[in-house]
Amino acid sequence: MAGCSVLSVLVIHICLLLGLSFAEDPFVNYEFVVSYITASPWCSSAGVLFDESGFCCFFVSAFVNQLFGVGFLEFRYVFSFGDCYKWKFPGPTLNVTTNNNVVVNVRNKLDEGLLIHWSGIQQRRSSWQDGLPGTNCPIPAKWNWTYQFQVKDQIGSFFYFPSLNFQRASGGFGSIIVNNRDIIPIPFDTPYGDITIVIGDWYTQNHTALRKTLNAGKDLGMPDGVLINGKGPYRYNDTLVPDGIDYETITVHPGKTYRLRVSNVGISTSLNFRIQNHNLLLAETEGSYTVQQNYTSLDIHVGQTYSFLVTMDQNASSDYYIVASARFVNETTWRRVTGVGILHYTNSKGKASGPLPDPPQDQFDKTYSMNQARSIRWNVTASGARPNPQGSFRYGSINVTEVYVLRNKPPVTIDGKRRTTLSGISFVNPSTPIRLADQYKVKGVYKLDFPTRPLTGPPRMETSIINGTYRGFMEVILQNNDTKVQTYHMSGYAFLCMDYGEWTENSRGTYNKWDGIARTTAQVYPGAWTAILISLDNVGVWNLRTENLDSWYLGQETYVRVINPEPNNKTEFPIPDNALFCGSLSRLQKPQHISFATSVMGSSKQNLLFGFILMLSSLFSIFG
Numbered sequence: 245m246a247g248c249s250v251l252s253v254l255v256i257h258i259c260l261l262l263g264l265s266f267a268e269d270p271f272v273n274y275e276f277v278v279s280y281i282t283a284s285p286w287c288s289s290a291g292v293l294f295d296e297s298g299f300c301c302f303f304v305s306a307f308v309n310q311l312f313g314v315g316f317l318e319f320r321y322v323f324s325f326g327d328c329y330k331w332k333f334p335g336p337t338l339n340v341t342t343n344n345n346v347v348v349n350v351r352n353k354l355d356e357g358l359l360i361h362w363s364g365i366q367q368r369r370s371s372w373q374d375g376l377p378g379t380n381c382p383i384p385a386k387w388n389w390t391y392q393f394q395v396k397d398q399i400g401s402f403f404y405f406p407s408l409n410f411q412r413a414s415g416g417f418g419s420i421i422v423n424n425r426d427i428i429p430i431p432f433d434t435p436y437g438d439i440t441i442v443i444g445d446w447y448t449q450n451h452t453a454l455r456k457t458l459n460a461g462k463d464l465g466m467p468d469g470v471l472i473n474g475k476g477p478y479r480y481n482d483t484l485v486p487d488g489i490d491y492e493t494i495t496v497h498p499g500k501t502y503r504l505r506v507s508n509v510g511i512s513t514s515l516n517f518r519i520q521n522h523n524l525l526l527a528e529t530e531g532s533y534t535v536q537q538n539y540t541s542l543d544i545h546v547g548q549t550y551s552f553l554v555t556m557d558q559n560a561s562s563d564y565y566i567v568a569s570a571r572f573v574n575e576t577t578w579r580r581v582t583g584v585g586i587l588h589y590t591n592s593k594g595k596a597s598g599p600l601p602d603p604p605q606d607q608f609d610k611t612y613s614m615n616q617a618r619s620i621r622w623n624v625t626a627s628g629a630r631p632n633p634q635g636s637f638r639y640g641s642i643n644v645t646e647v648y649v650l651r652n653k654p655p656v657t658i659d660g661k662r663r664t665t666l667s668g669i670s671f672v673n674p675s676t677p678i679r680l681a682d683q684y685k686v687k688g689v690y691k692l693d694f695p696t697r698p699l700t701g702p703p704r705m706e707t708s709i710i711n712g713t714y715r716g717f718m719e720v721i722l723q724n725n726d727t728k729v730q731t732y733h734m735s736g737y738a739f740l741c742m743d744y745g746e747w748t749e750n751s752r753g754t755y756n757k758w759d760g761i762a763r764t765t766a767q768v769y770p771g772a773w774t775a776i777l778i779s780l781d782n783v784g785v786w787n788l789r790t791e792n793l794d795s796w797y798l799g800q801e802t803y804v805r806v807i808n809p810e811p812n813n814k815t816e817f818p819i820p821d822n823a824l825f826c827g828s829l830s831r832l833q834k835p836q837h838i839s840f841a842t843s844v845m846g847s848s849k850q851n852l853l854f855g856f857i858l859m860l861s862s863l864f865s866i867f868g
């Protein structure tokens with residue numbers, strides 16, 4: 245008896261400790277409802293929407309209907325009273341502070357699975373919250389699921405997006421800001437305002453149609469436009485831009501300095517970002533403060549995020565253009581694929597006019613862009629997320645434990661399917677996520693045999709992943725043998741160098757081991773390589789992928805599995821109570837009792853019925 249009660253006290257004690265360690269840091273709650281909307285400039289009787297003052301409102305921009313297709317993903321979050329929603333496209337900015345516990349309840353109102361990936365957020369000790377198909381089961385259609393993670397030892401600018409089924413092409417993305425704690429200084433004066441901007445190429449067709457094109461072995465072709473904060477171009481030229489398109493306007497006060505956080509959330513177009521007559525003082529990228537330098541324009545590749553400090557130092561004789569235009573393309577044919585927004589001073593004397601500010605004139609020469617990328621340096625004396633300087637982590641003294649040379653190639657045909665590869669392997673997502681398979685000792689889900697050098701034989705489709713050594717340092721050389729710029733992403737790495745040609749052992753002599761920027765997303769130019777260094781200090785299974793959505797969809801990715809040989813609950817959090825099950829573990833999944841009582845006006849009966857149908861059906865396929 246006594247033994248029993250001691251045991252139960254111990255258990256409670258552990259629970260209390262865990263509870264306490266979370267409770268020290270504040271919780272921030274978000275409620276995301278993800279659904280399709282069909283853009284319509286007026287209210288329909290089917291789903292009445294309200295704006296903040298309670299009036300029936302216009303939702304999303306009319307242009308989406310006219311120019312950029314109809315169905316797309318939308319966020320709506322529950323507004324303070326009853327049945328009213330506020331719709332957002334792009335999604336709401338996740339604005340949190342280092343060490344906050346972030347809780348996001350995601351309601352999936354789509355007709356397919358959903359996962360939200362918090363790109364660049366390190367998910368220390370918990371790949372359970374990473375929102376990627378290799379580690380998490382999709383949230384089934386019409387279910388909800390609550391993410392909970394701590395933004396630990398990170399500051400900076402990131403974004404989130406839906407990671408399954410090409411959904412990002414239909415929206416569902418938004419910015420993430422992780423603020424520094426008050427006690428930790430930032431290497432510049434607090435800006436007057438903090439503005440998030442998401443830019444990206446956009447197709448008129450929705451993600452299901454685009455998916456079909458890719459599945460049929462075809463290219464997506466040229467996008468139909470570039471959106472700035474979900475909006476189309478300002479009519480800077482009557483011939484090129486039709487009338488009546490809603491465009492983004494950013495209103496600023498003269499003389500003030502603003503922090504602009506710009507993310508390229510698009511599909512596969514590298515964009516050049518610039519603001520007419522204004523300097524962009526680069527200050528941060530993906531969680532690292534840079535040496536502050538002025539740029540008149542900066543290339544932002546797919547998946548990358550930058551913070552600029554922009555001082556409103558012009559005389560406001562007019563408004564100014566904000567431009568995001570495609571890089572390395574034929575300008576004549578791509579002119580209509582240009583994002584144009586407006587920077588409006590409160591004392592502006594007129595509309596923006598005249599031609600757009602010039603992009604770099606180098607269609608066939610990527611050297612300028614590469615040199616610009618190399619000019620971005622880490623400020624090694626600025627403090628990071630903790631008070632110690634960013635540069636206290638010395639690359640030079642690191643002993644690399646494993647080296648992987650990864651080579652991508654233009655798409656190939658494997659078993660009659662058009663696929664993309666990395667080192668000759670086209671990744672196939674397992675139906676049972678890797679981390680879940682480990683936890684439940686399911687065999688045969690994946691192979692730990694990803695090659696350290698590119699395979700020379702015929703390409704193959706496999707679930708082959710990298711066996712990472714816990715507490716090791718992995719050097720990854722990305723060699724781009726395709727004809728397009730690709731960006732590669734893995735949470736938390738340092739980026740060492742890039743150059744043209746084939747990487748050799750001798751290339752190491754050119755690495756910037758002093759102030760090479762630490763970031764999560766690096767571009768690799770065609771015919772060139774980029775070397776990155778990854779600290780394998782975070783237990784879990786981590787995605788290493790191309791950010792170019794089409795290449796990713798067709799298989800250009802793998803995972804790195806980092807396992808503590810002596811597992812405990814300190815180096816990795818236990819599987820969360822609400823973990824979803826799928827694949828060969830679907831039998832463990834309990835049905836979800838749907839109670840969207842406050843969700844859709846007058847349709848609770850319908851939802852109950854839906855919930856009942858859901859309980860009867862099994863909905864666990866990853867790629868629907």
Ligand SMILES: *[C@@H]1O[C@H](CO)[C@@H](O)[C@H](O)[C@H]1NC(C)=O
Nearest residue numbers: 280314315316450451452453
């Ligand atoms: C996507 O577009 C196709 C037509 O191309 C349409 O049939 C389908 O319903 C749309 N899907 C969504 C989710 O809007």
Ligand SMILES: *[C@@H]1O[C@H](CO)[C@@H](O)[C@H](O)[C@H]1NC(C)=O
Nearest residue numbers: 349350388389390391822836
């Ligand atoms: C679903 O959402 C409801 C209401 O917001 C919440 O109480 C519940 O915990 C959520 N369920 C899961 C599995 O996250």
Ligand SMILES: *[C@@H]1O[C@H](CO)[C@@H](O)[C@H](O)[C@H]1NC(C)=O
Nearest residue numbers: 430431534535536623625626
């Ligand atoms: C680097 O950071 C330090 C510390 O905040 C700051 O004083 C310095 O101006 C920064 N240097 C550059 C070149 O941005």
Ligand SMILES: *[C@@H]1O[C@H](CO)[C@@H](O)[C@H](O)[C@H]1NC(C)=O
Nearest residue numbers: 337339340421423438439440
């Ligand atoms: C983020 O929240 C902080 C307060 O925590 C606020 O000062 C800041 O303006 C917010 N930023 C944005 C972009 O909403």
Ligand SMILES: *[C@@H]1O[C@H](CO)[C@@H](O)[C@H](O)[C@H]1NC(C)=O
Nearest residue numbers: 480481482483484579598599
């Ligand atoms: C508008 O664009 C067209 C087509 O590129 C071009 O011929 C024309 O000169 C432009 N108009 C102005 C006012 O710049």
Ligand SMILES: *[C@@H]1O[C@H](CO)[C@@H](O)[C@H](O)[C@H]1NC(C)=O
Nearest residue numbers: 522523525536537538555557
């Ligand atoms: C950047 O440009 C602004 C003018 O727009 C200037 O005031 C500032 O000194 C420049 N900063 C650097 C680091 O060159």
Ligand SMILES: *[C@@H]1O[C@H](CO)[C@@H](O)[C@H](O)[C@H]1NC(C)=O
Nearest residue numbers: 521557558559560561562593
């Ligand atoms: C304002 O700037 C524009 C161009 O930068 C210039 O043409 C104009 O003369 C300036 N106006 C005043 C009042 O300084």
Ligand SMILES: *[C@@H]1O[C@H](CO)[C@@H](O)[C@H](O)[C@H]1NC(C)=O
Nearest residue numbers: 573574575576577578607608
């Ligand atoms: C760009 O495209 C136009 C129209 O298709 C073509 O006439 C022109 O030769 C192209 N320019 C280059 C540099 O390829």
Ligand SMILES: *[C@@H]1O[C@H](CO)[C@@H](O)[C@H](O)[C@H]1NC(C)=O
Nearest residue numbers: 638639640641642643644717
């Ligand atoms: C790297 O290896 C050398 C030689 O084995 C050792 O002296 C050094 O301490 C190691 N450095 C680190 C950071 O572990």
Ligand SMILES: *[C@@H]1O[C@H](CO)[C@@H](O)[C@H](O)[C@H]1NC(C)=O
Nearest residue numbers: 691692693711712713714716
């Ligand atoms: C994975 O790496 C560890 C060392 O980090 C090694 O002990 C293990 O045997 C490797 N597993 C496989 C399947 O190669």
Ligand SMILES: *[C@@H]1O[C@H](CO)[C@@H](O)[C@H](O)[C@H]1NC(C)=O
Nearest residue numbers: 723724725726727770771772
């Ligand atoms: C791809 O690799 C082949 C063989 O090594 C080489 O001849 C070719 O130039 C490469 N192409 C690019 C774009 O890197």
Ligand SMILES: *[C@@H]1O[C@H](CO)[C@@H](O)[C@H](O)[C@H]1NC(C)=O
Nearest residue numbers: 810811812813814817818819
């Ligand atoms: C981790 O914690 C869970 C309960 O939360 C427990 O069941 C498990 O045994 C623990 N694992 C280790 C290795 O301590």
